[in-house]
Amino acid sequence: MTDERLTSLSNFQQILAHTFNDINLLDNALIHRSFVNENVSLSCKDNERLEFLGDAVIGLCISDMLIKKFVDYTEGQLSKMRADVVNEYSLADLARKLSIGDYLLLGKGEETSGGRTKTSILSNAFEAVTAAIYIDSGFENVCKFLKTIFEPLIEEGRSSLIYRDYKTALQEICQFRFKETPKYSLTSEIGPDHDKVFEVSLTIAGTITTTGSGKSKKEAEQRAAQKALEELTRTQNSPPMPNGGQS
Secondary structure (H helix, E strand, C coil): CCHHHHHHHHHHHHHHCCCCCCHHHHHHHCECHHHHHHCHHHCCCCCHHHHHHHHHHHHHHHHHHHHHHCCCCCHHHHHHHHHHHCCHHHHHHHHHHCCHHHHCECCHHHHHCCHHHCHHHHHHHHHHHHHHHHHHHCHHHHHHHHHHHHHHHHHHHHCCCCCCCHHHHHHHHHHHHCCCCCEEEEEEEECCHHHCEEEEEEEECCCEEEEEEECCHHHHHHHHHHHHHHHHHHHHHCCCCHHHHCC
16 A cells, blocks of 8 residues: 555544554455556455445444434334435445545546446445455444434434325325326436435326435435325315305
8 A cells, every 4th residue: 555545544544533553454355346447457446345244234233323322213214214214325425524535536437427426336335345344343333433424414314204104195185086096207317426316296186296215216206295185184184165166
């Protein structure tokens, strides 16, 4: 490892608030396969094995956090909450906050194509860094690391999507009242690949139309479904017009 690389990793440790006993673990966590393929003579390994382990470590740590924090939640509610906070987009966002992209070793082709900002590469690198911390200092310490950065997401999730599944609730109501399911269509995608905003249009029985936007199509659909549920509730609770609606 060069002195320049060692200095870079030392700086990154400060961001992580974790000092490695074996700095080579952190180095390995930040090596993309494109770098390995273009630098065969260096005999280095990519971070994919660490990525595999990190995925499991994150899942276990977050599950442990959720089951202790929300003692009255059902298995279904806990599963939805975990899926909301542990996914490719949320992990990539956390990677950006930690500036992981600045410390990745990428091949020239991946570098020129914007690899440092790609959601898939960043989320995988976050998993690999998590695994490196786990191997370096154990389960308790990696859970402390994850708890610090995931707690805001969990609190946000509790008051938004995890809360309830608007799409499922809306579908059940529509099948009962209109004998058909809601129709969703993607109307626009705005922004660069790593920071897109999706907008979805929702139509029910050709009469109720709402829109929703979000960082993913799933989130946009949930927002649109939430608005439709609110509209259906207002319609249902509205007093009938006099004389059958005739003025």
